[in-house]
Amino acid sequence: MTVPKLIDGKRIASELCDRVAGDADTFRQQYGLQPTLAVVLVGADPASEIYVRQKVIQCRKAGIRSTQHRLSELTPEAALFKLIGALNGDPTVHGILVQLPLPVHIDAARVLDAIDPAKDVDGFHPVNVGRLSTGTAALVPCTPLGCMLLLDTVIDPLRGKHAVVIGKSNIVGKPVALLLLERECTVTVTHIATQGLPGIARNADIVIAAAGAPRLVRGDWIKPGAVVIDVGITRVPGIGGKASIVGDCAADEMEHAAAVTPVPGGVGPMTIACLLANTLKAARNLHHG
Numbered sequence: 001m002t003v004p005k006l007i008d009g010k011r012i013a014s015e016l017c018d019r020v021a022g023d024a025d026t027f028r029q030q031y032g033l034q035p036t037l038a039v040v041l042v043g044a045d046p047a048s049e050i051y052v053r054q055k056v057i058q059c060r061k062a063g064i065r066s067t068q069h070r071l072s073e074l075t076p077e078a079a080l081f082k083l084i085g086a087l088n089g090d091p092t093v094h095g096i097l098v099q100l101p102l103p104v105h106i107d108a109a110r111v112l113d114a115i116d117p118a119k120d121v122d123g124f125h126p127v128n129v130g131r132l133s134t135g136t137a138a139l140v141p142c143t144p145l146g147c148m149l150l151l152d153t154v155i156d157p158l159r160g161k162h163a164v165v166i167g168k169s170n171i172v173g174k175p176v177a178l179l180l181l182e183r184e185c186t187v188t189v190t191h192i193a194t195q196g197l198p199g200i201a202r203n204a205d206i207v208i209a210a211a212g213a214p215r216l217v218r219g220d221w222i223k224p225g226a227v228v229i230d231v232g233i234t235r236v237p238g239i240g241g242k243a244s245i246v247g248d249c250a251a252d253e254m255e256h257a258a259a260v261t262p263v264p265g266g267v268g269p270m271t272i273a274c275l276l277a278n279t280l281k282a283a284r285n286l287h288h289g
Helices: 009-031 046-061 077-089 108-114 126-134 142-152 173-182 197-202 267-287
Strands: 036-042 065-071 095-098 162-166 186-190 206-209 227-230 234-236 244-246
Touching: 009 046, 009 142, 009 267, 036 046, 036 077, 036 267, 046 065, 046 267, 065 077, 077 095, 077 108, 095 267, 126 173, 142 173, 142 227, 142 267, 162 173, 162 197, 173 186, 186 197
Parallel strands: 036 065, 036 095, 162 186, 162 206, 206 227
Antiparallel strands: 234 244
């Protein structure tokens, strides 16, 4: 029985962070300040607290200064807009990240639209989405960018490959499809209403699973030699009540794939590493005029 290559997201992310750290030091010497990421957290969502803590730790390792702005869950929307306006106007802040989800009384779309596109290190602002769709320079959403960097370690070139994207979210599915198109892949985007999904997936050289549905993608959906990028991450009850983390793919059924990303340890580490890379890119763009 063959065993697929495991794409080591932790190692690849660590290498990217090391490159960012070196370039951040060069930036500091050139401009006399560190690339800076402002993180805004509204409320006390436990998962968001963990994500923010991880981002702050990784910023420190990569030589990027981070500032945290913690607001009460009861913060009025107007107060959040005022803070974002101040961060937009602060020349020492290069990236702004508003941690989602937001409290129900705050319109997340309006908040993301309020961030200066040049400081939108999540890549969610309509201006950056538009630039991505036209193939022009943009701050690209972190998880899709991480997926592409992982693919580049196992497939060269990507040009001409058939990629099936499972999931059409604005955060992963749509932007990763655009990035694949830019690299001249043939791209099929599938979603909850897609008919005959297993058969579509079986024709793919690359499967990117980003549906948020644990173990949706079975081994017989994957043709021999395909590459599988599993973006999903779901906590499911385990033996004795202990939760386990699983992806969108049935990992134990992928022995015939050429390469797969593990969950955890695949795409997840790349998301934070790409956030740091985007912060450095934003800093360079802002200071190069």
